[in-house]
Amino acid sequence: MMRPQRPVGLVGYGAYIPRYRIAAAEIARVWTDGQGGVPVEAKSVPGPDEDVITMAIEAARNALARAGVAAAQLGAVWVGSESHPYSVKPSGTVVAEALGTSPWVSAADWEFACKAGSEALTASMALVGSGMADYALAIGADTAQGRPGDALEYTASAGAGALLVGPAEQALATIDATVSYVSDTPDFFRRADRPYPVHGNRFTGEPAYFHQIQTAARRLLEAMGRSAADFTYAVFHQPNTKFPQAVAKRLGFSEAQIAPGLLSPRIGNTYSGAAMAGLCATLDVAQPGETILLTTYGSGAGSDAYALTVTEHLLERRARAPLTAAYLAREVFVDYALYAKWRGKLVMG
Amino acid sequence: MEIARHWRQRAARYRLEGQRHRASGAVRFPPQPLALGEEPGTWEPVVLSGRGELYSFSVLRQPPAGYESLGVYAVGLVRLEEGPLVSAQLTDCAEQDLAIGMPVEMVTRRLADTGEDGVLVYGYKFRPRL
Secondary structure, eight states, X not given: OBOOSSOEEEEEEEEXXXXXXXXXXXXXXXXXXXXXXXXXXXXXXXXXXXXXXHHHHHHHHHHHHHHTOOGGGXXXXXXXXXXXXXXXXXXXHHHHHHHTOOSSSEEEEEOBTBTHHHHHHHHHHHHHHTTSOSOEEEEEEEEOOOOTTSGGGGTBOEEEEEEEEEEXXXXXXXXXXXXXXXXXXXXXXXXXXXXXXXXXXXXXXXIIIIHHHHHHHHHHHHHHTXXXXXXXXXXXXXXXXXXXXXXXXXXXXXXXXXXXGOOHHHHOBOGGGHHHHHHHHHHTTOOTTOEEEEEOOBTEEEEEEEEEEEOTHHHHHGGGSOOHHHHHHTOEEOOHHHHHHHTTOSOOO | OHHHHHHHTXXXXXXXXXXXXXXXXXXXXXXXXXXXXXXXXXXXXXXXXXXXXXXXEEEESSOOTTOGGGOSEXXXXXXXXXXXXXXXXXXXXXXXXXXXXXXXXXXXXXXXXXXXXXXEEEEEEEEEOO
């Protein structure tokens, strides 16, 4: 179990979800004549002028607005993603410039499939917890791509979550402890210069998602001497609807505990943004004194688990930026043709 | 050199940074070089709120070169809370969502993709306020 020397927490948080959606039934119409089940109801689709950088900027602005912290006070702007717009050129510098940070800031991009943003969160805890900086911004954002017709196409979506880490005494939720568990498990990967990832079908389940998450979450609970019943809420990485529901049940969490943070049925899998936006949605409804277990997952593979306790500061800060529900509510559905055009799936000749 | 041209405008484009007259408090956007005879420091940088009202708008049905992928899109004149009138693309909206006087807010979006071996250009657009 890892704890920083100086207690830390989240002083701000912000989610971002694009306005557009495609229904899973619309994807099934094109590829399976509408036959068979679908893993979510719909997924979010980035607009033609959106990418990881633009989504990270808006989520980060929401986090700074909630915190009431000036961008010039940031010690780090770290962006985790598997779909950075450039292969070589940091997203973090654009985001930092857009936020108006001082040039004396650490800006970097992190990579670990769906838990790239959670890597940035753990590192932010260390940067603030060691006293090297007062505030560090950890962002997870993705515009995920699935090969047309592949099972991933139904879920690979777009969204972002930004978590601003600062001293515990200023926090709207303290981060009490964390663990990080990894093992070399090639359940999902994308080779260099390939447009779409490859996944191991059922291999993505037991040895990958379930093993890593269960191991990390159980270790944190044991080390803290807590059980599932000691947490008000739990948020798990959510590649579809069933996986987070199943892992919650195995770990002893009820449907009610995961309900506020379970966004995947409506927006699909936002990859690096998924668990972080789920946490944002949970903070949107949480009350002082309540506790949250956050457990992320990244293919390749690994899982980070965090225990959080909400403070009274949340109440005065919550309404300073749009709630996750406001982004969920503005959904505009597009058909497969427009989605294919926007996502670069048309061959222009 | 196109890269340098985009780079010089990053503060204004990414975060709507304009200028405030130190003596009079007048705000202008976009930032401009000193006028002949003005002392250095007459104007200071100021980041604008990004909130404003839609002053007027028009819908482009024949986009210029480089913007074909957007199809039909709207451009607007936005009266910012601080006073300046800014022209920009409108995003996250359809023509029927727009009305003169409606509250809008700035978002930073991708303005242009200058090609596989070119830079991505980011900058301000406006959308109906959430």
